[in-house]
Amino acid sequence: MTPTATETAAETATGTATGTAAAPHTSAIIATDRLSFTYAAGTRPALDDINLQVAAGDFVGIIGPSGAGKSTLAAALSGVIPHYWKGSFYGAVRVDGRDSCEQSLTDISRTVATVFQDIEAQMVAAIVEDEVLFGLENFGVPKADIPGRVTDALDLVGIADLRRRTISSLSGGQRQKVALAAALALRPRVLLLDEPTSELDPASSVQIFETLQRLNREQGITVIVIEQKIMLLCAYARTLGVMDGGRLVHHGPVRTVLEHIEDLETRGVNAPRVTTFTHALRRAVGAGLPLTVTVDETESALRRAFSGAANDTTHNTQGERDVYAPL
Amino acid sequence: MSMLRFDRVGYSYGDGIAVHDLSFHIAAGEFTALVGSNGAGKTTVTKLMNGLLKPQSGTVYLDGVATASARTSRMARAAGGGVGMLFQNPDHQISKNTVLDEIAFSLSFGSMSRAEQRERAAAIADEFGFRADAEPFALSRGERQLLALASVLVAEPAVLILDEPTCGLDWRECMLVMDKVRARNQAGTTVVMVCHDMEVVGDFCRRMLVMDEGRLLADGTPDELFRRADLFGQAHIAPPQMVQLALRFADGDDALSRAMAPTADIQTALNAVLPLLSARTVQSGTCGPVVQGGVT
Numbered sequence: 182m183t184p185t186a187t188e189t190a191a192e193t194a195t196g197t198a199t200g201t202a203a204a205p206h207t208s209a210i211i212a213t214d215r216l217s218f219t220y221a222a223g224t225r226p227a228l229d230d231i232n233l234q235v236a237a238g239d240f241v242g243i244i245g246p247s248g249a250g251k252s253t254l255a256a257a258l259s260g261v262i263p264h265y266w267k268g269s270f271y272g273a274v275r276v277d278g279r280d281s282c283e284q285s286l287t288d289i290s291r292t293v294a295t296v297f298q299d300i301e302a303q304m305v306a307a308i309v310e311d312e313v314l315f316g317l318e319n320f321g322v323p324k325a326d327i328p329g330r331v332t333d334a335l336d337l338v339g340i341a342d343l344r345r346r347t348i349s350s351l352s353g354g355q356r357q358k359v360a361l362a363a364a365l366a367l368r369p370r371v372l373l374l375d376e377p378t379s380e381l382d383p384a385s386s387v388q389i390f391e392t393l394q395r396l397n398r399e400q401g402i403t404v405i406v407i408e409q410k411i412m413l414l415c416a417y418a419r420t421l422g423v424m425d426g427g428r429l430v431h432h433g434p435v436r437t438v439l440e441h442i443e444d445l446e447t448r449g450v451n452a453p454r455v456t457t458f459t460h461a462l463r464r465a466v467g468a469g470l471p472l473t474v475t476v477d478e479t480e481s482a483l484r485r486a487f488s489g490a491a492n493d494t495t496h497n498t499q500g501e502r503d504v505y506a507p508l
Numbered sequence: 509m510s511m512l513r514f515d516r517v518g519y520s521y522g523d524g525i526a527v528h529d530l531s532f533h534i535a536a537g538e539f540t541a542l543v544g545s546n547g548a549g550k551t552t553v554t555k556l557m558n559g560l561l562k563p564q565s566g567t568v569y570l571d572g573v574a575t576a577s578a579r580t581s582r583m584a585r586a587a588g589g590g591v592g593m594l595f596q597n598p599d600h601q602i603s604k605n606t607v608l609d610e611i612a613f614s615l616s617f618g619s620m621s622r623a624e625q626r627e628r629a630a631a632i633a634d635e636f637g638f639r640a641d642a643e644p645f646a647l648s649r650g651e652r653q654l655l656a657l658a659s660v661l662v663a664e665p666a667v668l669i670l671d672e673p674t675c676g677l678d679w680r681e682c683m684l685v686m687d688k689v690r691a692r693n694q695a696g697t698t699v700v701m702v703c704h705d706m707e708v709v710g711d712f713c714r715r716m717l718v719m720d721e722g723r724l725l726a727d728g729t730p731d732e733l734f735r736r737a738d739l740f741g742q743a744h745i746a747p748p749q750m751v752q753l754a755l756r757f758a759d760g761d762d763a764l765s766r767a768m769a770p771t772a773d774i775q776t777a778l779n780a781v782l783p784l785l786s787a788r789t790v791q792s793g794t795c796g797p798v799v800q801g802g803v804t
Contacts, residue, residue: 246678247650354546379676380596382545382704384744409678412749449680454707454749458774465778466786476749480756486785487764 210237210371210403211258211293215272217427218253218262227253229427230272235405237370240397242418242435243407246449249424251407252298255375257281258405260289277370291320294369298376298407300360309335309343309351313363320367334366338392353380361389365396371403372396378410386410390417412453415439415474423450435474442472455479511536511571511587511667511698512557518565519552526552528722529566534715536587536666539690539699541709541730544719545744550702551596553719554669557700558591559583570667584617587698592665596672596702598649598656607633607647608640610655614663632662636688650681657685661692668692670701674708686712710734710748710772718743735770748772 216231227250235241245251256262263270264286274281277292294316297303306312313331322330335341338358348356357377364372372393378386394417396402408414414421414435421438423431425448431438439445442452442460452460452474459473459482470486473479510533519527527549534540542550555561556568559575568575571587584590592614595601604610612629620628633640636658644655653673660668670689674682682705690712693699703709709716709730716733718726720743726733733739734747737755746752750772757765767780 247648247681352546376676380546382744383706383746384545387746409676411679449678451679454772454774455753458750458753458777461774461778462781462785465782476752476756479753483757483764483781487762 208237209234209275210277211235211405212275213257213272214275216257216274217269217271218257219269220253220266221268223268226427227268228257231427231429233422233429233432235371235403237403238397238401240394240404240417240419241406241422242414242420243405243422243424244409244411244414244450245424250427251424252375253427254424255295255297255373255405255407259293259295259373260284260286261295264289287320290367290369292369293371293373294364294367295373296357296360296364296375296377298379300356303360304348304356307347307349309340309346309348309359309362312348312359313366316363316367330366330368334362337365337396338362339388354382354385357381358385358389361392369402371405373405375407376409377406378408378413386413393417411451415453415456423448425449436472439474440472510534510569511538512700513569514553514556514566515569516566517556517563517568519556519561519563525722527556530722530724531566532717532724532727534698534700536698537693537696538715539693539713540701540715540717541713542700542702542717542719543704543706543709543743543745544725547721548719548743549722550719551671552722554593554671554700554702557667557669558593560593587666589664589666589697591667591669592660592663593669594653594657594660594671594673596675598652599645601656601659602644602652605643606640607638607642607644607655610644611659611662614659628662632658650677653677654681654685654688657688661688665697667698667700670699670703672702672704674703674705682708704745706734706746707748707772710751718745720744731771734772750774750777753777 212235213231213233216228217226218228219226231254243251243254253262256266257274260276260281263282276284276289281289304312305315310331313334314327317327317330332341335344338361340355340358340362343351343355343359348359351359357380361377378389381389390413393404393406397404406418418435420433421435422429423438423445430448431441439452439456442456445452455476456472456474459470459479463470463472471482473482513533514530517527517530518525530553542553544550552561556563557570559570559578562576570583570591573582573586575583602610604613608626608629611632612625615625615628630640636654638655638658644652647655657673668689673685673689677685686708689699701713713730716728716730717724718733718739725743726736726739734751735755740747751770754768754770754777757768763784764781767784768777769780771777
């Protein structure tokens with residue numbers, strides 16, 4: 182099965198969730214070609230015929246039910262599959278145009294920095310500063326440059342005050358930020374994160390996504406984030422991929438994917454509440470209301486509908502701001 | 509009589525005060541959410557509730573018994589079932605090699621016969637859709653969370669404490685967990701749930717305790733507290749989307765603003781808005797008759 186919506190990068194620049202971002206570049210920095218993978222001990226493919234194009238500069242959200250293959254996809258995009266986790270690998274993953282099978286894991290890591298779901302397994306140092314500089318030393322960054330890059334990475338994530346702290350004394354949320362800082366210190370072109378906010382409160386979750394958005398917009402870093410918090414994904418990502426049963430069943434601009442709201446729900450993926458609300462309104466009163474994905478958009482849509490502009494379907498998201506943040 | 513009562517409770521881990529002068533009580537049968545930012549003291553409160561931590565000042569009462577001086581065996585019998593606790597990470601409480609052994613484990617400490625332990629465990633495994641001989645660590649993260657919950661519920665606790673029970677779950681698993689919890693609450697179990705997801709709080713809880721820096725900021729129903737933007741800013745949490753939406757219309761005097769009552773419930777909002785919207789669209793000729801549909 183092919184994705185129901187496989188817009189090109191140029192198309193992804195329209196109808197985005199956050200609206201004000203610049204259009205991503207059109208070249209794919211990561212691409213999979215009929216990627217399938219079955220774990221050595223597995224009986225069915227964890228990834229099944231995945232065709233995914235990630236444009237350089239895009240902000241991609243990946244969502245799906247448990248066991249859909251999201252973390253396996255992250256492992257394949259980061260080179261962990263096939264270099265570390267073994268199994269039956271079919272098709273290809275191209276990172277910056279080169280087949281991941283023909284690059285070393287280290288080389289792939291220079292392009293793609295990854296924060297995995299189990300950050301405890303990723304941590305190697307006892308002190309925050311040491312954790313952040315570990316990758317820099319391994320990449321052969323000149324010694325004189327390391328302190329500055331550590332400082333920059335800690336500042337970016339907002340944890341400069343934790344620099345000398347022992348990792349064992351940190352909360353789960355603080356550890357997630359340390360892992361993100363360690364990845365950012367490598368100055369990757371692609372940042373790949375697997376459920377980076379799972380242990381964070383709403384304010385800290387928003388802070389992480391704000392940081393990702395800033396990195397994406399200001400430094401052009403391509404962001405791929407696997408996340409169960411659909412409202413955050415819809416507020417910050419430009420494109421959304423939905424996985425189910427090892428397949429990429431939807432991929433495209435956030436709003437386009439959410440048009441498949443009923444199919445998503447059958448797959449165990451809920452839409453933002455305001456999307457469900459406007460979807461139900463549209464179903465009841467017919468065309469004339471846009472499908473909204475944020476509170477801001479929904480407020481605007483309702484006000485337009487009640488001011489007699491219900492026929493205006495050219496919904497403009499430019500400049501609108503999501504409100505999934507503490508008031 | 510209160511099922512749980514905190515009377516000027518304080519607790520410190522040494523490097524900072526986790527809970528400060530905390531007083532509240534929870535009646536039997538309530539479904540209470542404990543919310544606040546990371547580090548607010550929520551998990552400490554749950555550990556004080558079940559006696560894992562003893563208060564350093566003040567008193568915690570469970571079914572009228574002060575936890576600081578009660579024996580573990582007395583705590584286990586409190587209110588006829590004691591306290592069951594679901595930790596945030598199920599892997600911190602799963603210890604057996606099969607689903608059946610894992611669920612039966614909590615029953616093995618009492619006087620129940622082994623046959624009855626296995627029978628009750630098998631019944632719960634069946635209710636949750638588990639194969640009895642499945643290996644716990646071969647299950648998905650969400651399934652392990654459900655297994656941990658089943659292992660707690662099998663003991664039929666009088667008080668059920670849940671620390672982020674939906675963390676890391678997909679939506680369907682989240683609803684499955686919460687439906688199980690709601691069913692127990694409707695059968696009389698007192699539920700206290702730490703939760704960051706205000707959509708879940710709005711859907712399932714009837715009371716909210718909002719904490720910040722070890723103190724109780726507010727105590728009320730979700731509907732009351734979701735209207736208080738000042739509170740959410742202070743506690744670093746966000747109200748449900750539908751409440752946020754309704755609050756945008758709170759100061760208006762038009763028909764739409766008057767209809768948009770702050771509620772997390774989509775169907776309630778639809779019922780309020782649809783008649784107004786359909787009247788407008790029919791007037792302007794943009795659509796046919798309204799078909800009132802439920803929310804899927």
